Amino acid sequence: MLELRLVQGSLLKKVIESIKDLVTDANFDCSATGFSLQAMDSSHVALVALLLRAEGFEHYRCDRNISMGMNLTNMSKMLKCSGNDDIITIKADDGSDTVTFMFESPNQDKIADFEMKLMDIDSEHLGIPEAEYHAIVRMPSAEFARICKDLSSIGDTVVISVTKEGVKFSTRGDIGAANIVCRQNTTVDKPEEATVIEMNEPVNLTFALRYMNSFTKATPLSNTVTLSLSSELPVVVEYKIAEMGYIRFYLAPKIEEDENE
Amino acid sequence: MSEIQTLEILEELSSLVSDRLQVVSYKWLSRNFLVSSNIAKKLLQEFVEKTKDDLEVVYTVAGWLKKAPPTFHIRLVPQPKLEEAKHDFDGNCSVQVYSVQSCIPKDPAAIWNAEYIQAEELSKQPISVDNCLRDNRFCGVSNSLVKRNAEGAPAAITVPQTKGVGIPGQAVGSSVNQIGSSLQPQPKKLEQASPKIALQSSNVTTPKIESDRSGTCDIQNKELDKDKTSLSIKKKGQSDKSSAGTKTSLANLWGRASSKSKSTNSSVEEKCHASKPNGVLDSADAQISARENLEAASSDDESGVNFKRASNDGGKKRRVVLDDSDEEDFETAVNLGSPNVPSTKSSQDPKQKSRTSDKEKSILNFDKQDECKPVVKEETEVDDASHYAKEEFSALYMGKNVRNAISERVHGKSPDIDVSSKNKVPEAAPCSPKRRKVLKTHIDERGREVTEVVWEGEEVGMKETTASKNNADSVNNSIGHTGKAEENGPANPVNRATTIKKSPAVGSTEPSHTTGKAGSKKGANAKDPKQGNILSFFKRK
Structure with a gap:
């Protein structure tokens, strides 16, 4: 028996919207500690890891660990039927091949049940080691989204280089080249507008902008984004989900660090 | 071993x-x-x-x-x-x-898919490479008189000319043979043939089985095969008839570059050059359509189209509707040239229009040959044409394998290539009229490159038009898609331009040849060699 009641239902909608373009089908794993998902995109270049901790739900009941394979497109279709202020409850019976999304309007005068068929998905769970990253950049998520969007109109890849000066995003394409430098800036009124760079070693990595852009779909989930970079590791693009958990995107770098890319 | x-x-x-x-x-x-x-x-x-x-x-x-x-x-x-x-x-x-x-395989065609691709690859190799298809070293049928000439000896030029005269008779004979007994006679015929034809004979074993297969994969098809042959005889009459007009109309359709060139240096002389090889070429088209008709008989879905086509034999006019300003020009050109205008998009058969009788045609043809002899270029044109006609008859039975022979031949002139691309039609036809999904790239009327995924069988019409376009456009303009661009005749710049434009279209008939821009871009995205894999960083649990 599984019953998860999420008061802020729109959050679940945003989460699904942010990953459904990257991953079509995924297993949602529910345990006593929380509701999580880990999935790779079809080309095995990017990985998304989602965690919604049990504490974030108004009511969380998960009798035994259960893994539910869902088609994210279908799930998104159903979740779109909920209002933005609706309370969403996810329900599943043990051994059942369906999951039920229940949408309650805030004043409880409308209750909708959507039952979705589950699917068997063979997915490999990857062990993601804890790692010390050479550089960690925290910046406003909207800023990051803007940069990725702008650069992708010029080129296909972005070179992210972090130095003491700041973080530089650069690209090069048929029509020209672009460089965007964000300096460390902690002297702002609101902490979420700060750009904070923690750097142990300078890093210089190349990534496919296509994926970066897809990650920025999670921007509505959080005001800030954290980029963790190490020269021999995938970049981690993390959006924190307030009081609940996080959504992390891992993206393998382009193997050659080529400025001309 | x-x-x-x-x-x-x-x-x-x-x-x-x-x-x-x-x-x-x-x-x-x-x-x-x-x-x-x-x-x-x-x-x-x-x-x-x-x-x-x-x-x-x-x-x-x-x-x-x-x-x-x-x-x-x-x-x-x-x-x-x-x-x-x-x-x-x-x-x-x-x-x-x-x-x-x-x-x-459910689809009998799948049985020869692999070897077809292989043969295609082999024949696409540059002529200097002496691969096993070229020298025919593994063929079970050997003939000491047959010599493969991969270097492209010009000596062969004379051969087709003499051959050309014999075309109709020979062709009929061969098909009669076909009817009389099954495939056995074919190799014989080929062996007797002159070097040029003999080139093909090296391939004979393959085609033999090829066509045989078409009959036997599905045993009942055998009857069909026979029908085919008789049908083709019938059709031959019509086929030869088809008019010179195809050329002009096709050229117009093909793109402005070619039509312009025509208008600038168009002369009566040129026109008749164009027309005569074309007449012969067209016979091949008709043969193919004969096949198609046959095919239609066996496949329900296509029958509608084919019947239509058959009715077109009556000589009705067909119009191409082009939404561009040159429309009027096109129309006139078309009307002058021929009653029949193939449209790239429709799969209707453009060719079956008849204007002159086939006899006239062939006479014209031979006359022309004589005329042309002094001029090397023209000679080759005609040469090709007659050649082509000759080939097409065996092609009908040999299916795709003729292609190999063709590409091995020195004269990789466009008619040959046409044969090859056309041969694909019959080759696809007997076993499975519409099975293969193929990425096609062609240039549309506005000069845009269009890549689309199509089912090969249904594309027949388009292929033909492409092919006949080539005929029409420049007879002595060889198409580089078999890697023979260097053999291009004295193509004038305009011709060259059309070649460039054309080659994707021609290539489109070959699956392995199609790399549309869009396709390649996507492909690059999908498998970028430089893109790291997340699995190389994280271990599976």
């Missing part, structure tokens, strides 16, 4: 068959591992004996049929039906492994 080698091949065979699920025929095997076709058959036999349980075998059963009059018959038979098939034969029949595969 050494034991080790045999073992290696057998090992590879099993991986091909069971892992890659490929249909491995003896031909493929022979070409791939450079062993003779007999050895290849033995290898297959050995392989079958070793791993009998896990695979399906298609046998070639050859012998004289019991029924009168006795005909020599070659049949492809799946293992379960082998005994049954043997009963149909009189006395001893030879049984050889034709191919091994993990399962009998």
Whole structure:
């Protein structure tokens, strides 16, 4: 028996919207500690890891660990039927091949049940080691989204280089080249507008902008984004989900660090 | 052949068959591992004996049929039906492994898919490369008179000319042969033929089986085959008739560059040049459409189209509607040139229009030949044309394999290429009219490159138009898609331009040739060699 009641239902909608373009089908794993998902995109270049901790739900009941394979497109279709202020409850019976999304309007005068068929998905769970990253950049998520969007109109890849000066995003394409430098800036009124760079070693990595852009779909989930970079590791693009958990995107770098890319 | 080698091949065979699920025929095997076709058959036999349980075998059963009059018959038979098939034969029949595969494909065409691709690749190699198709070293049929001429000796030029005169008779003869008995006569015919034709004869074994297969994969098809041949005779009349107009109209359709060029240096003379090879060329078109009609008879969905086509033989006008300003020009050009205007988009058959009788046509043709002799360029034109006509008859039966012969030939002129692209039609036709999904790139009327995924069988119409366009556009303009661009005749700049434009379209008839811009871009995105894999960083739990 599984019953998860999420008061802020729109959050679940945003989460699904942010990953459904990257991953079509995924297993949602529910345990006593929380509701999580880990999935790779079809080309095995990017990985998304989602965690919604049990504490974030108004009511969380998960009798035994259960893994539910869902088609994210279908799930998104159903979740779109909920209002933005609706309370969403996810329900599943043990051994059942369906999951039920229940949408309650805030004043409880409308209750909708959507039952979705589950699917068997063979997915490999990857062990993601804890790692010390050479550089960690925290910046406003909207800023990051803007940069990725702008650069992708010029080129296909972005070179992210972090130095003491700041973080530089650069690209090069048929029509020209672009460089965007964000300096460390902690002297702002609101902490979420700060750009904070923690750097142990300078890093210089190349990534496919296509994926970066897809990650920025999670921007509505959080005001800030954290980029963790190490020269021999995938970049981690993390959006924190307030009081609940996080959504992390891992993206393998382009193997050659080529400025001309 | 050494034991080790045999073992290696057998090992590879099993991986091909069971892992890659490929249909491995003896031909493929022979070409791939450079062993003779007999050895290849033995290898297959050995392989079958070793791993009998896990695979399906298609046998070639050859012998004289019991029924009168006795005909020599070659049949492809799946293992379960082998005994049954043997009963149909009189006395001893030879049984050889034709191919091994993990399962009998639903679509009989799949049986030769692999070898077709292989043959295509081989024939696409630059002519300087002496591959096994070119020198025909593994073919079971040998003929000391036959010499492959991969270097492109000009000597061959004379041959087709003399040949050309004989075209109609010869062609009819060959098809009569076909009707009379099954495929046996074909190699003979080819062997007697002059070097040029003989070039093809090296391929004969393949086509023989090819066409045979078309009959025997599906046993009932045999009857069909016969129908085909008779049909083709019938059609021949019409085919030769088709008018010179195709050229102009096609050229117009093809793009502005070519039509402009025509208007600038167009002269009566040029027109008649154009028209005469074309007439002959068209006969090939008609043959193909004969095939198609046949095909139509066997496939319900297409019949509508084909009947329409047949009715067009009456000589009605067809108009191309082009939404551009040149429309009027096109129309006039079309009307002047011919009643029949192929449209790229429609799969209707443009060719079957008849204006002049075929006799006239051929006469014109030969006259022209004489005229042209002094001029090398023109000579080759005509040469090609007559050639083409000649070939097309065997092509009809040889299916795709003619292609190989063609590309091996020195004169990679456009008509030849046309033959090759056209031959694909018949080749696809007998076994499966509409099966293959193919990425096609062509230039549309506005000069945009269009890449689309189409089912090959349904594309017939378009292919033809492409092909005939080539005929029409520049007869002595050779198309580089067989890697023979360097052999281009004295193509003028305009011609060259059209070649460039055309080649994607021509290439589009060859699946392996299609790399549309869009496609390649996507492909690059999908598998960027530089893109790291997340799995190389994180271990599976």
